[in-house]
Amino acid sequence: MNLAELIEVIQTQKTERMVEAVVTSLTTDSRDVKPGTLFVAIKGYTVDGHDYAKQAEAQGAVAIVSERLLDVTIPVILVRSTTRAMAELAGKFYDYPSEKMRMIGITGTNGKTTTTTIVRDVLAQLGRKTGIIGTVEVKIGDRVVPSRNTTPQSSELQAFFHQMHQEGVEDVIMEVSSHGLELGRVTGTDFDVAGFTNLTHDHLDFHKTFENYARAKGLLFAQLGQRLSDKKVAVLNADDEISHLFEMMTGARVLTYGIEQPADLQAKNITQTLQETTFTMVYQEQAVELTVQFIGRFNVYNLLLATGILLSIGYSLTEISNAITQIQPAKGRMQRLPIDGYNIYVDYAHTPDGIEQCLKALVDVPKENIIFLIGTGGNRDVTKRPMMGQLASTYAGTVVITTDDPRFESYESITSGIASGMLHDQFVEIGDREEAVRYAASLARPDNIVILAGKGHEKYQIIGDEKTPLDEEALVKEMIRQLEEKK
The missing domain is CATH 3.40.1390.10 (MurE/MurF, N-terminal domain)
Structure with missing residues (x-):
């Protein structure tokens, strides 16, 4: 040009x-x-x-x-x-590629990856060719494309959109981070639907205040535009009070979802086990009951948001619910590891709310039977660390405190911040995450549950400024093999 x-x-x-x-x-x-x-x-x-x-x-x-x-x-x-x-x-x-595809943006503190994956999987089942831009991966159809950031730099992002359009993608589903919004990386991206998960304590090292964090998230809804001829939709969580702010910030039509508060799309009669969740979805006086392989109340919210997005682009509640019952949870989001006889999960939870929701998913499990490994990143928001420790000890009988991406901060500095919030003394601080994972896995028994939180799908740690390989699933399997041999 x-x-x-x-x-x-x-x-x-x-x-x-x-x-x-x-x-x-x-x-x-x-x-x-x-x-x-x-x-x-x-x-x-x-x-x-x-x-x-x-x-x-x-x-x-x-x-x-x-x-x-x-x-x-x-x-x-x-x-x-x-x-x-x-x-x-x-x-x-790149000739404004986002105007040539249906663009769905999802923002919020927790649940972005799960929700984008649900929307992508449902659309794929309904015969649409999709592209996804998220924390876990960038995909065009079934092909994974390397990416440097959760929300790529605008030049990389528009290049992805151009490539997706060239390859026949019809729908793009994108995780939109507060950093990406604040730094203008999605400026010029023409979203058709914007969805909001929730807003909880995170990233205050970057945004400084919760109000700034909320304002950054709200930019996605403000950027949906004011032209009433454009059928743009904001799908908002009625159970999160920040949604009132976002509704004021947007000129788009609003569709709400929720469990507690009245909403356009509502979940009722929720029952949970460690393997599945059953609930009734109600929309415009139509009700469908569905059983899904997702566990935890937080995943009901994710499923509601995904359904709200899909309703807003024209699919029926019956079509959506039939497809949802066929899909699996996203990698690393309360994902049960395939180890016969043991209940070991990995989860991406690294915020206070994420930890609480993760542990609340363990319905009918005695607290003393829960071993929870908790870690957080170095050189990042330190104010959330005591809250993380407090919540971990509220719901788990044994807590292993470690790091996830220590970067340039000492192990002791990170773990002591979490330990300062603990409400009981049944915890150990092990800064080296590999050692901590091995220790947590060594506590696994057929009658208890071990959760490794903080890294989820990621197969690395950032130590200094280098990515060091760390496959937690492989570590756990090896430790369980050793335990079995000692029997």
């Missing part, structure tokens, strides 16, 4: 040394620059792209979009915000 034509979509403050040039790619990462690239210099938390301007020039960049003057000989386009500019440029460069 012609450089001058491309930059027409951004508000420029000044241009220097403009020349005729053809742009063949966009990037914010200087390592990806090649001849023909338009390099957008973004100031991040640890790296400032402006410092790599000369490197980008040396590698063949045709121009640089910047927030300040640069000592280079190629064209420089000055803008107020390079983050916003990149989103606008990427949309134009």
